[in-house]
Amino acid sequence: MNRRIINRRLDKAFKILGIASTVFGLLVLVVLFVNVFLEGRSRLTWDFFSSFPSRKPELAGILSALVGTIWLMVITGLVAIPLGIGAGIYLEEYAKKNRLTNFIEINIANLAGVPSIIYGLLGLGIFVRYLKLDRSILAGGFTLALLVLPVIILSTREALRAIPFSIREASYALGATKWQTVRYQLLPASLGNIMTGIILAMSRAVGETAPLITIGALTYIAFLPQNPITFLEKFPFIHFTLRGLLDPFTALPIQIFNWVSRPQKGFSTNAAAGIIVLLGLTLAMNAVAIILRHRYQKKIRW
């Protein structure tokens, strides 16, 4: 009798404790949000988006940082997505399960947990120095690609593993080759999960500062990388170049970091506004990931 009452009390106590910890976490987050928002709100004007950094806080903007971040994401995605999906498919569907693949698997899982600054050092060694890419957008994009690659590989494998084995059997039993099975059955069935993993990985990369600083991304950039496409007045009317890839760059988190470390009050307002933009970007990406997951989960339920 007594025991039951005690158990019930314990149960209740634990429930309250659980609620308390959840609320605490949320509260901290909300305070942070509100704080940043109140501080940075006044700077969120069109000028802020369309100006280069400046020594005067009222004139400084995030144009070069935002454009730099977009370039970085495009390069990171172009490099890491095909490589990551390819490696994931290979490891999950093609590779024989033996010691070597086991070793590779464990290492990829470990790589996903390596601190990002290590990737910065790697990027500095390989891309900046050895390949002589200098502190270019390309070097930055490659470095971030290395960073997200293990995560994409892992999420691709997980997405493939979630597909019941019987689906593969059904496909092979019809005489499909391995590639046909992957291309027409496994990839479509796992695309939702793979995309979700990719977006989450990319949204993490957007906020990465350490590796970019390590490879020497600049903080003061008062020009944009050369546009890949320019329109001309004369024949052939359109000019295409990838020279911009080799231009130096800055990115949102670096710009924020730079502003935060300045003494003037105006710059901390700028930093807050920059944080709002960056948060907005990551939240938007996460929202897309969540929507994708919902859409696909509704369609496919084993």
Next chain:
Amino acid sequence: MIRQLNAFYTDKEVLKGINIDILSNSVTAIIGPSGCGKSTFIRSLNRINDLIPGFRITGEVIYRDKNIYDKDVDVDDLRRRIGMVFQKPNPFPKSIYENIAYGLRIYGINEKQKLDEAVESSLKKAALWDEVKDNLNRNALTLSGGQQQRLCIARALATEPDVLLLDEPCSATDPISTAKIEELIYQLKQNYTIVIVTHNMQQAARVSDQAGFFMLGELIEFGKTEDIFKAPKDKRTEDYITGRFG
């Protein structure tokens, strides 16, 4: 024709020295208690068990004068000619139409008209057409278990194999569709060689020409269905058929 077939899952022997002569254009039924190796047996006939890590096989399966386990056999082509319906329905997470069209598409057949025809005729054969004809774009995973099983039968028929391996094709179908499927098996016999695993003794007796009784990985008895059911030679077969164990 199967000679001295032994099969192992990571060294656990589940088929022991099986010898069966499967006649073409006839129905061969495989019966036996659960876990005796029926699925393993039927799944080694199209080499689908090769996909299972640790699976190993010795002996020969002769199909068109050739051992299908020979090194130079084109396995994809083999599976294309030996169709299979699995014990558990496994439709693709796509529309009903695409489930059936897939088999043709992977052979490079993409003309809409041909696909339409194949979809319709195989769904009709598998006794599913009337239930789904109004909504072929419906996701196959939303069908009931019995409907999924008939869809899998239709999918296997669409590619017109020579041999059909059916692993308990009626385990989830109601009596009416079961009767239709049995009728289908009867018709298909003219052009196909059929091997069917079933737990339903009446079904085995009704549809098959020859039957094999498996127990604990051994083929206890094999012969004409009539003989097996009317005058089993082995005591164990008789006990099983009359329902004394299994």
